[in-house]
Amino acid sequence: MEENRQATVYGVRPKRIFREAATKYLLESQKASLKDAALHLKLLDDYIGELTLESIHMGTLQSYIQDRRSQGVKNRTINYALQTVRHILNLAAMEWIDEYGLTWLATAPKIKLLPQLDARKPSPLNWEQQERLFQELPEHLAKMALFKVNTGCREQEICTLRWEWEEYIPELDTSVFIIPVHAVKNRLQRLVVLNSVARGVVEELRGHHPEYVFTYKGNRITVMNNSGWQSARKRAGLPQIRIHDLKHTFGRRLRTANVSFEDRQDLLGHKSSRITDHYSSAELENLIAAAEKVCVRGSRKIHATKT
Incomplete structure (x- = not known):
């Protein structure tokens, strides 16, 4: 009740966790590569699933990045996950409107992609x-x-x-x-x-x-x-x-x-x-x-x- 009053009277956004936003994205997206996005979001859930949308930034993503690197995962693959997070946060800040007429997030943080110096070069067949x-x-x-x-x-x-x-x-x-x-x-x-x-x-x-x-x-x-x-x-x-x-x-x-x-x-x-x-x-x-x-x-x- 207090959350409803804060939202309707003062325009205070309800706190939503990333898992809610990820679920909404997977249910509504029409991307051809949605299956790949789902796999990355499943891995990300252990790191940021319980965090509120306002709490997600490059700092809170560092443990995910470091663990994936230690597993030998290339920056290109890590960047795909970061791009998915960035896209969801942008949707939350600019397109998703709740029942109070408020966006899910006030402003989206800047999610920087990693340099792809380790990217594997194409190997065309002779x-x-x-x-x-x-x-x-x-x-x-x-x-x-x-x-x-x-x-x-x-x-x-x-x-x-x-x-x-x-x-x-x-x-x-x-x-x-x-x-x-x-x-x-x-x-x-x-x-x-x-x-x-x-x-x-x-x-x-x-x-x-x-x-x-x-x-x-x-x-x-x-x-x-x-x-x-x-x-x-x-x-x-x-x-x-x-x-x-x-x-x-x-x-x-x-x-x-x-x-x-x-x-x-x-x-x-x-x-x-x-x-x-x-x-x-x-x-x-x-x-x-x-x-x-x-x-x-x-x-x-x-x-x-x-x-």
Whole structure:
């Protein structure tokens, strides 16, 4: 009753702990990477879950930062957690209004990110490494990897790829995939152009499942970075290769093939000043031709998937 009186008469904000704010964020957010945010918030809860929103700042986050560093966690991963905290506090200070007409927080503190001097550099595959790795992968992962290295899709874009997102282009006698904004990390509609190799993978999988393109034993594959991937890269002598390096491989091969920066942005699904909801047939034809350039290894064109 006293808290209600303070809020209604004097405009004093009720005290709310970070766990309340984190819960509200997870229930209301539509981010594609919400699952990752939830994992970080679960770890953060032991450190700041019981603290009031006004009590959270870089000082109260230091024990979390130090413990994560001592576990060998890179600054890039720690920064993701800090960004999530910063975003929640900004929402509490600027957007979340309670029943008294007050924001949850008066002002958001400045949460500084750590310098990413320890960030791991990308490791694009060369053709020999690709062949060695893909031969060790289980068949379902090999198909996903081959599709990824020829489209530049992110892991979750591939894992959630649905047949209903495929769009046939009669003028070009081919198809593309249009991934809706809710399934894309940067919340921009994603055009996936298929070169001959990626199209071959799609055709091989057509009819296997009514909803998802990539499945295993009738179920959708939720992650590529599983024990099958990790074991395969060790057997191939490539323990440093990550799933995301397949996207880097696609990008490097486009650059090596002298594909323009603008076309690379579109093919990789990056934010671009010329992003549009609709591509003309001529634009699609140009992008398909650009993507086709990564199918060539020396003078030999690559078509085969693992069997």
